[in-house]
Every structure is written in structure tokens, then in C-alpha cells.
Amino acid sequence: MPSHATSRAGARPRARRGEGERLRDEILEATAELIAELGSAEKVSTRAVAQRVGCSSPALYLHFPDKATLIYAVCEAQFNQMGTRIDKAMADAGGDLIDRLRAAAHAYVGFAVDHPVQYRIMMMDTTYGALAQHTLVDLAAEAGMTSIVTTIQEAMDAGILERDDPVLTGVTMWAAIHGIVSLRLAKPNLDLPPLHELVDRCLDRNLWGMQPRPGAGGAQPPL
Amino acid sequence: MPSHATSRAGARPRARRGEGERLRDEILEATAELIAELGSAEKVSTRAVAQRVGCSSPALYLHFPDKATLIYAVCEAQFNQMGTRIDKAMADAGGDLIDRLRAAAHAYVGFAVDHPVQYRIMMMDTTYGALAQHTLVDLAAEAGMTSIVTTIQEAMDAGILERDDPVLTGVTMWAAIHGIVSLRLAKPNLDLPPLHELVDRCLDRNLWGMQPRPGAGGAQPPL
């Protein structure tokens, strides 16, 4: 075997004709790893991505027009994972509509805690926030949000939640949960109570309507 | 008059003995202006600050150990302004305790909208967020937060709000309002409803306890 070829860290064979897309996927994967490891998108350099993939840095430009697009592509992909995770949590929560909404909120927070850097980039960074051109309707149609809005609608139909605009109700809840998460991420040294406790308080205040409010101490859903 | 001296933009006379602090203030002011104009702390270079002040860039290091400290000093000063603004709004709101809390929230949002860049740096940026070493008790002792927590306590004593930990109650409200503001700042293209409408919805859900909840459409405080 040729020792020179293996001495270069991460050396990879050139893709065959028609397999150019494979490098694209490897670039996305390496970028995602580096974002998580280095803690921000600015700290991820195109050179570092190329080195991890085992290609030259100009090769990135065969697949992405610039660095910002690459970063955004990574975060967008991972946000779709969040949608999946929320959907799964709601499905696992059983038939109680309030249970399902609470599960969705906790799954959202769980994703943010597990992927703090990506959450920050997608939700707290103006640079990439400006790249997203969503309308509220688009947002409600995305994975995760769809199930939430549907469930809110069902709860309103069933008389469990006060009748209101389900998208707006969802957004208000979303903003409140996001506030908790983003405070935690932005102020790591602040001695906030445990995250899920704050989230439960927040849910207590948002998920009621026709039925009596749960006690201040408890987060148990109404029967 | 010497024409050469005036041809240099922003030229300033050297401070006299014992007046070195004046340059420090001018640096803070110029930095604050540039942060607001350029839209982020990264875009503000030490050279640009020096040019606006009319001094050399090494002169900054006579007053601040590094750039991060300078930026943080600016934001901290402006956050104290926010406290003052909240206090004033609460005083102007009259005697009704719920009115006062609603006024505080709207003043908070108003400050964030008027100083979006500083709000982002102080509340949504991990770099500078990590510099802040507050405890919740410290936070509650700061301008703005003090009045809010006191008012919450009074409202609980008066039986207007359900009895609970006033600091924790304040933090929960704060997080929810912050969530709305930070979504607006991070996702400028998202077609959210008007900010004060979202804030009123949020307050409706947080500012109740012993008295009946205000209707879904209205934001009017209870009598």
C-alpha cells in the first residue's frame, strides 16, 4: 500500500463520475460536527471543514455558493429532525390532548438542550434568521408545528381549550417556551430553576381554558 | 488657526492632567453609536471607534483591557437605562398593581425595540451572556427588576395574584416576554402579529390569579 496517501489525515478517494453528491453529504456532516464541537458558526472555518472531510477547501464551492449557505443548510436539516422528534413525542404521549401538547413542549426544549449551538443559530442569530423567509402559515405547515396546531384545534373543538385562533395560540406558547430556552442558552451562569420546571410553569399558564387551573405546584394535566 | 489640525476628521485636543477619564467616556459613547449603526458588536472595529472619537486605536487600551470589555461596558450601561425606563413606566401607570406590571412589560418591550442591537448582545448572545455572572437574586436587585418583584409581592399580598414565589413568578413572566421580543428580533421576516398584541396575550395568561381571567380578545386589566 502507498504510505504517502494514507499519511494525509482524512484523505479520501475522488468520487466517480455521477457520484459528486456524496462529497456534498460529507461536507454537510463534517460541518454539523464542527458546529457542535466549536460552539458557533463563526468558529467553523471552511478550511477546517475541508480538512475533516479530507478534501481541499475550494471543493466546498463546488457544492455550496458560500459559507453562509452551507451553515444554513446544516441547521435547516437539523431543524427538520426537531420536527420529527416533536411528532414522535406527541404520538407517544397517548390520547389526552393536553398531554400531547405538554409532550411537544418538552420535546422542543429537549432538542434545544441537545443541540444548543444549532438552536442558537436557527432561533437567536440575526444573520441566519434573516435567511429564513417564512410566513406564519409556512411555519404552521412544517413538521412539528403542524401536529401542534392540529392538536390545539382539536382541544378547542373538544372544549378543553378556549376557542381562539389555533395558529396564534400555538405561536404564543411557542414564544413563551422559546423565551425560557433562549434565556438558559444565553445566560448559562444565571441560576435559573431547572428547565423543565420553568416549562411546566409556563404550560400551566398557557394550557387551560374551560377546565380548572392546575395547582401552582403541580404540572399534572386535567383528567 | 492651523489648517492641518482641523483637516484630520474628529481631531481632538489631548486631555489635561487628571482628565483622562473624559476620553473613556467618549470611547463608550462612540462605541454605543457604532453598535447601533452597524448592527452588531463584531462589525464595530477598534479602529472605527478610535476614528470616531478622534484618537488613535491604541488609546482605547489605556481605558479598556480589550474589545470585549469595552462592548460589555457599553451594553451594561444601556441596560441600566432600561431599568430606569421600566421604573418610570410603572410610576406613570398609577396605583393599580396589575396596570403597573403591564406597563413594565410594555416598557421592557419598548426598550428592546428601540435598542435591538444592544438587546441582542445582552440577552441573545452567548459571548457576552457568559460575561454576566448574575444570580437570580442579583438580577432581582437590579433596577427595573426590583420594582417588578416588589409589585408582584404586593399583588400577592393584596390577593390579586395567587400567592407564590415572587422572584420565580417574575422570572417566568420575564422569560415569556423575552421569548416574544427575541423571536421578533431573530426572525424579522416572520409575519408575527404586532408585538404589543402578542405581549398583551402573554400578560393575559400570566397576570391573573384570584380574579376572573380577562376575555380572549381584550387586554384590559381587571378593575
Added chain:
DNA sequence: TGTACATCAGTGAACGCGCGTTCACTGATGTAC
């Protein structure tokens, strides 16, 4: 009152770095005839 000295409040030039991106080029692979 004179003068040597200390200090304050700076300056001008440069260091050194890493970064995103571009440019000209290459070599393996496939294709037309």
C-alpha cells in the same frame, strides 16, 4: 524663580494571524466516431 525630573496621555507603525474566496490547472473517467 529656575530647573531637573516624573508622569500623564497619548501616537505611529507594525506584527501576525486567519479567514473566505478565486484562479489556473490536472488527471481520471466516460463518449462519439
Added chain:
DNA sequence: TGTACATCAGTGAACGCGCGTTCACTGATGTAC
């Protein structure tokens, strides 16, 4: 089957920039004696 050509999938080197910061130095101002 042979061969000229086109294309794909990259590479190596360099451009050009701006930045935070340091270093050696200066000149005005005040102070001790």
C-alpha cells in the same frame, strides 16, 4: 478496437483584507527642591 475529445471532480497556491493588539516612542504638564 483505437483514439480524439469532453466532462467531471476535484487540487495547490495565492490573493487580499481587516482585524485586535503590542511596541517603542513623544510631547505637554505638573512637581520637588
